[in-house]
Amino acid sequence: MPDSIQQEARQILDTLAFTPFEQCQPLGHNFNTIPSRPGLYAVRHRVDGLLYIGKTKSLCGRFIGGHKAFLWAWLDKYNWEDVRIAIHPLSA
DSSP: OOHHHHHHHHHHHHHHHHSOGGGSEEOSSOOTTSOSSOEEEEEEETTTEEEEEEEESOHHHHHHTTTHHHHHHHHHHSOGGGEEEEEEEOOO
16 A cells, blocks of 8 residues: 555544544434445544444445444443544545
């Protein structure tokens, strides 16, 4: 992997991993604020920090579709107000 691509990838991952919780999008059972674009995302917890980093062809579709069961397991464990998502949309 060329250094420039590797540096860009590291920067994106660092941004997702270290975005302050308050700047992340709130999550609940409604995902209409999440864009339907391809992208990378990080699920964050207010206290426990980074829970998961993933990529998808549709950010909104990831949570509305098959990933929902995975996320609900977290929301059953954690208060939904303490779980947020940081996103980095990508070009299609």
